[in-house]
Amino acid sequence: MNRPTNAISTPDAAKTSAVPRVVIVGCGFGGLEAARVLSKAAVEIIVVDRTNHHLFQPLLYQVATAGLPAPAIAGPIRHILRGEIARGNLTVLMGEVMSIDTASNCVVMDGGEHLHFDHLILASGATHSYFGRDDWAKYAPGLKTLGDAFTIRRRVLTAFEQAERETDLAKREPWLTFAIVGAGPTGVEMAGTLSEIAQHTLHAEFRRIDSRRARVILLEGAAKVLGSFPDDLSQRAKEQLVDLGVEVLVGAKVTNITAFGIHYDMVDVAADGTSQTVSHFLPSRTVIWAAGVAASPLGRSLAKSTGCEVDRAGRVIVQPELNLASHPNIYVVGDLASAKSYLDPKNPTVVPGVSPGAKQMGRTAAKNIIRRLQGKEAGAFRYLDYGALATIGRRAAIAAVDVPFTSIKIKFSGLSAWLFWLFVHVYFLIGFRNRMLVFMDWAWAYFTSQRHARIFIAPYLRDTHQTVARSEPPAPPPPV
Ligand SMILES: Cc1cc2nc3c(=O)[nH]c(=O)nc-3n(C[C@H](O)[C@H](O)[C@H](O)COP(=O)(O)OP(=O)(O)OC[C@H]3O[C@@H](n4cnc5c(N)ncnc54)[C@H](O)[C@@H]3O)c2cc1C
Incomplete structure (x- = not known):
C-alpha cells in the first residue's frame, strides 16, 4: 500500500488531507497495537491519550508495593511510537476525550476542541467500580x-x-x-x-x-x-x-x-x-x-450519541467485526468492548478482559479499517486464548x-x-x-x-x- 505523500503534522489538516483520518482514543494495549498496524497504511493517524505514557498494567501491583519504579513498567507514548511518528503519518496528542459527536464525526477534547475522524477506534479501557458506593x-x-x-x-x-x-x-x-x-x-x-x-x-x-x-x-x-x-x-x-x-x-x-x-x-x-x-x-x-471494574465512561457516552447497547459494566456491545452496526466507521476494542470471538463461527465465545484480548482486538479493528478502505469486507474477530x-x-x-x-x-x-x-x-x-x-x-x-x-x-x-x-x-x- 502507498504511503501518504503529504505528511501531516497538525490535526487541523484533516479536512484537506488526501487520506482518511483514523483517530485512536487510548494508547493502552488495544490502542497501541491498532496504531502500529495502521501506521503501515495510507491513512493519517491521531493517537489521543490523557496520559503521556503507555502502561503495562499487569505489573502495576509491583509499583504499588515498592518492588519496581514506575519507569520500569511504563514508557512515553511518543518514544514508543517514534518510528511511526518519523514515517510522517502519525500524531500523538495528550488530552482527555470527553465525548463523541457522531453527527459531525468528531471526538470532543477536554479543552472543547473537536477532532474530526473518518474512522474511530475507541480503546479507553476500564476504571474501578464501587458498586454505587x-x-x-x-x-x-x-x-x-x-x-x-x-x-x-x-x-x-x-x-x-x-x-x-x-x-x-x-x-x-x-x-x-x-x-x-x-x-x-x-x-x-x-x-x-x-x-x-x-x-x-x-x-x-x-x-x-x-x-x-x-x-x-x-x-x-x-x-x-x-x-x-x-x-x-x-x-x-x-x-x-x-x-x-x-x-x-x-x-x-x-x-x-x-x-x-x-x-x-x-x-x-x-x-x-x-x-x-x-x-x-x-x-x-x-x-x-x-x-469491581467498570468500562470507561466513554462507552455510555457513545451509547447516548449512537443508541448502541452497553452491558451492565458499561462495555459497548460490538458487532463481530468490532464496530457498531449503526456507525460502521466506529470500532471499540479492549476492556471497553463487550466482544465475542468467532474462532468457531457456530459457537462464538466471550472475550475476557485481559491484555492479549485487547491487543488482538486492536489489531483486528485496524486491519478491518484497512480492508474496508481497500473495498474488501471486514472480518469477524477471532481470539486466540493462551490461558491464564x-x-x-x-x-x-x-x-x-x-x-x-x-x-x-x-x-x-x-x-x-x-x-x-x-x-x-x-x-x-x-x-x-x-x-x-x-x-x-x-x-x-x-x-x-x-x-x-x-x-x-x-x-x-x-x-x-x-x-x-x-x-x-x-x-x-x-x-x-
Ligand atoms: C492491576 C491490573 C492487573 C492486571 N493484570 C493482568 C494480567 O496479569 N494479565 C492480563 O492479561 N491482563 C491483566 N490486566 C488487564 C489488562 O491490563 C487490560 O485488559 C488491558 O490493559 C486492556 O487494554 P485496553 O487497551 O483496553 O485499556 P488500557 O490498557 O487500560 O488503556 C486505556 C488507555 O486509554 C487512556 N484513556 C482512558 N480514558 C481516556 C479518555 N477519556 N481520553 C483519552 N485517553 C483515555 C488511558 O490513559 C490508557 O492509556 C490487569 C489490569 C490491572 C488494572
Whole structure:
C-alpha cells in the first residue's frame, strides 16, 4: 500500500488531507497495537491519550508495593511510537476525550476542541467500580493507574511508620492491619506481596513494632479466590496465600468502608446446621479495593450519541467485526468492548478482559479499517486464548495454559508456575531496557527480600484519609 505523500503534522489538516483520518482514543494495549498496524497504511493517524505514557498494567501491583519504579513498567507514548511518528503519518496528542459527536464525526477534547475522524477506534479501557458506593473510593483506593499505585504505596508505607509512632497498643493494631477487598488476580497478588513486605522486607528496620505481626486480610464475596480459574487451582492459590501468612475470608460481603475500617457480613453456620448472617467490623487504616471494574465512561457516552447497547459494566456491545452496526466507521476494542470471538463461527465465545484480548482486538479493528478502505469486507474477530496465569507471591503462582491449536490445557502451580509467570511478564514488557531493569530488580529482590522503590512523596499529613484516621477517635463497633 502507498504511503501518504503529504505528511501531516497538525490535526487541523484533516479536512484537506488526501487520506482518511483514523483517530485512536487510548494508547493502552488495544490502542497501541491498532496504531502500529495502521501506521503501515495510507491513512493519517491521531493517537489521543490523557496520559503521556503507555502502561503495562499487569505489573502495576509491583509499583504499588515498592518492588519496581514506575519507569520500569511504563514508557512515553511518543518514544514508543517514534518510528511511526518519523514515517510522517502519525500524531500523538495528550488530552482527555470527553465525548463523541457522531453527527459531525468528531471526538470532543477536554479543552472543547473537536477532532474530526473518518474512522474511530475507541480503546479507553476500564476504571474501578464501587458498586454505587463511590464514597468508599477515598478510603479504599483501587489500582488502575500509576497515580493509584503511588497512593497505595504511600498509604501502605505510611501505615508502618504510623504504627512505629503509636505508643497505645490498641491504637497501633489498625495501622498494622491491611484489608484487601476482592480476590481476583489483583487482590491476590497485592495480598501475597503485602504479606511478604511485612514478613521479610521490613522486619529488621523497625524498633517498636514487629512488622511480622501485621495482618493481611483478603476479603472475597464469592465462595472462592480467583473465581475465573478451575476449582483445583483456586484451592491451590488459597493454600499458597495462607502459607504466605494471608488471612483469606471467602463469602465476606463488604457493607461499608470508613476511615477506621471495614464492615462486612458473613454467613455463620452453627454445629446444628442452622445458619445466620453475622455483621463484623475489622479496624484497619489501610484498605485496598480490588473488587469491581467498570468500562470507561466513554462507552455510555457513545451509547447516548449512537443508541448502541452497553452491558451492565458499561462495555459497548460490538458487532463481530468490532464496530457498531449503526456507525460502521466506529470500532471499540479492549476492556471497553463487550466482544465475542468467532474462532468457531457456530459457537462464538466471550472475550475476557485481559491484555492479549485487547491487543488482538486492536489489531483486528485496524486491519478491518484497512480492508474496508481497500473495498474488501471486514472480518469477524477471532481470539486466540493462551490461558491464564496468576501470581500470589514469592515462588507461588497458578497457571492454566492452553496449548495452541489443540484442546490440551496444562495446569500447574507453585515454583514452576511462578517462574513461568516471571518469564511471560518480562517477555511482554515493552523495551529491552525495561526487561533488563525488571529482571535485575526481581533477581535482587529474590535473594535479598528487599524492595527498592520505597520512596514516597506527599507526607501522610497531606493525605486526608490518613490524617483523619490519626486525629479522630476510632469508630464505635457496628450494631450487631
Ligand atoms: C492491576 C491490573 C492487573 C492486571 N493484570 C493482568 C494480567 O496479569 N494479565 C492480563 O492479561 N491482563 C491483566 N490486566 C488487564 C489488562 O491490563 C487490560 O485488559 C488491558 O490493559 C486492556 O487494554 P485496553 O487497551 O483496553 O485499556 P488500557 O490498557 O487500560 O488503556 C486505556 C488507555 O486509554 C487512556 N484513556 C482512558 N480514558 C481516556 C479518555 N477519556 N481520553 C483519552 N485517553 C483515555 C488511558 O490513559 C490508557 O492509556 C490487569 C489490569 C490491572 C488494572
